[in-house]
Amino acid sequence: MSRYEDDSLALHTDLYQINMAETYWHDGIHTKKAVFELYFRKLPFGNGYGIFAGLEKIVDYLEKFHFTESDIGYLRDLGYQEDFLSYLKDMRFTGTLKSMNEGELVFANEPILRVEAPLAEAQIIETALLNIVNYQTLIATKASRIKQVLGEETAMEFGSRRAHEMDAAVWGTRAAYIGGFDATSNVRAGKLFGIPVSGTHAHALVQTYQDEYTAFHKYAERHRDCVFLVDTYDTLKSGVPSAIQVARELGDQINFIGIRLDSGDMAYLSKEARKMLDDAGFEDAHIVASNDLDEYTIMNLKAEGAKIDIWGIGTKVITAYDQAALGAVYKLVSIEDDSGIMKDRIKLSANPEKVTTPGLKRVYRIVNKISGKAEGDYIALDNEEPQMEEKLKMFHPVHTFISKFVTDFEARELHDYIFVNGVRVYDLPDIETIRRLAKENLKLLWNEYKRALNPEEYPVDLSQNCWDNKMKNIEAAKIQHHCLVQKR
Numbered sequence: 001m002s003r004y005e006d007d008s009l010a011l012h013t014d015l016y017q018i019n020m021a022e023t024y025w026h027d028g029i030h031t032k033k034a035v036f037e038l039y040f041r042k043l044p045f046g047n048g049y050g051i052f053a054g055l056e057k058i059v060d061y062l063e064k065f066h067f068t069e070s071d072i073g074y075l076r077d078l079g080y081q082e083d084f085l086s087y088l089k090d091m092r093f094t095g096t097l098k099s100m101n102e103g104e105l106v107f108a109n110e111p112i113l114r115v116e117a118p119l120a121e122a123q124i125i126e127t128a129l130l131n132i133v134n135y136q137t138l139i140a141t142k143a144s145r146i147k148q149v150l151g152e153e154t155a156m157e158f159g160s161r162r163a164h165e166m167d168a169a170v171w172g173t174r175a176a177y178i179g180g181f182d183a184t185s186n187v188r189a190g191k192l193f194g195i196p197v198s199g200t201h202a203h204a205l206v207q208t209y210q211d212e213y214t215a216f217h218k219y220a221e222r223h224r225d226c227v228f229l230v231d232t233y234d235t236l237k238s239g240v241p242s243a244i245q246v247a248r249e250l251g252d253q254i255n256f257i258g259i260r261l262d263s264g265d266m267a268y269l270s271k272e273a274r275k276m277l278d279d280a281g282f283e284d285a286h287i288v289a290s291n292d293l294d295e296y297t298i299m300n301l302k303a304e305g306a307k308i309d310i311w312g313i314g315t316k317v318i319t320a321y322d323q324a325a326l327g328a329v330y331k332l333v334s335i336e337d338d339s340g341i342m343k344d345r346i347k348l349s350a351n352p353e354k355v356t357t358p359g360l361k362r363v364y365r366i367v368n369k370i371s372g373k374a375e376g377d378y379i380a381l382d383n384e385e386p387q388m389e390e391k392l393k394m395f396h397p398v399h400t401f402i403s404k405f406v407t408d409f410e411a412r413e414l415h416d417y418i419f420v421n422g423v424r425v426y427d428l429p430d431i432e433t434i435r436r437l438a439k440e441n442l443k444l445l446w447n448e449y450k451r452a453l454n455p456e457e458y459p460v461d462l463s464q465n466c467w468d469n470k471m472k473n474i475e476a477a478k479i480q481h482h483c484l485v486q487k488r
């Protein structure tokens, strides 16, 4: 272990952020107001929408943000000089943060967060903000995608043993709960976040007592709610019959919730087990399934008519198995000049999707008042008021000929102020409120955007002014930097 105490998260950043902050400080521009936006460029898993998670942890990180003695000691040992270190020692987050609420639907290329802060502060916090949002939003989105396939059926999160270490297990299961999962097996996550905890038992219990009847009986002597794991030896010949026998013998002394299948052909086994349970009079008993499940195996099992109604899902949700990272970025869009005026900043790229959109902006969800469904998201400059318009032109920001006019709409601004000049002005909602918000938000989307396979692309458009401003900035940057970026 290190000789430095692990007593802060301020150094949970990339070295280059500190070196850039030092450069700004040395040049005297470190307090210039800078505006950064955090967004991703492509939805994960081929999904049609994302679910934002991560704000609660960001708020905690920013409130506690400061370099401790041990941080400063370590930076000193790395060779940073005392004048810069004494500046860092006093650094706190003094900026303004606007953010979507957790549980909000989020799409590619729209700012999830906007940081307006002294340049050096805004720079140093980049890594932690991206770290938090990239993981939690990825898991909330994966969970929601799985939940779309399950409908109202229960999803239990079982992934702690496979998560990428302990922090990921608890924050990941919180994200999965926001995305619509119903409970977790992780007891610490239950304690920390108030997520319902639930679980069955493992093969070890049966192996310990050696026969299923004894194992189930012993478990039931001490636990009222019982789900018996029936696949340790032979699911249909010994597991299910033993579960039925114990449930019959103990009758009302226990709450026989059902059985769990964890291997074999779960379509076939669930159908056979269902018949056996029904024939024994346990029509209300549930069949839980687990074992490397994800949205694809679940769709397949459902297509086969599997009689599973509770799903235990671990590895594939908590690790976002089919896509390791979300790929959100944090880009400078505006900075104060020497006379205190905010000036746009742009990053060019030969790839039109990677050209940033400069300026201070707001994101609106355009909801059709008649259908109650979202028409798309609309990114406008800070001083625009799309909610006052009668008729809104929405057009694709790259393929501009794809356009439509919207009338009779409500423009809902998606960001709230979280911090203003370093002071928190936002009360964090409880987890149930966040989860409910995610569920309500999904009702705004037509089903075509929600299907797991090849969903329709939800429009995220720029206002005419925002688009014109971007074009103006592209031209200016090309002239200024003599570059030959091709306009496609």
Ligand SMILES: Nc1ncnc2c1ncn2[C@@H]1O[C@H](COP(=O)(O)OP(=O)(O)OP(=O)(O)O)[C@@H](O)[C@H]1O
Binding pocket: 262, 263, 264, 265, 266, 267, 268, 290, 291, 292, 293, 297, 300, 301, 304
């Ligand atoms: N009817 C089915 N259709 C599609 N996939 C299924 C079906 N039944 C089970 N599966 C999936 O097939 C995979 C089987 O995995 P695997 O071979 O590791 O398990 P197993 O042999 O059943 O059990 P064990 O975990 O004890 O090795 C799992 O991902 C499971 O969810």
Ligand SMILES: O=P(O)(O)OC[C@H]1O[C@H](OP(=O)(O)OP(=O)(O)O)[C@H](O)[C@@H]1O
Binding pocket: 158, 159, 161, 162, 203, 262, 290, 291, 292, 293, 312, 313, 314, 315, 316
């Ligand atoms: O498959 P997941 O979606 O991650 O769900 C969690 C898995 O964890 C447990 O078994 P474990 O993997 O520890 O052992 P086993 O599969 O060999 O029984 C459980 O029985 C599930 O199969």
Ligand SMILES: O=C(O)c1cccnc1
Binding pocket: 158, 159, 185, 198, 199, 200, 201, 202, 260, 290, 312, 314
């Ligand atoms: O409660 C369970 O059945 C459970 C918990 C964690 C992992 N696998 C199963």
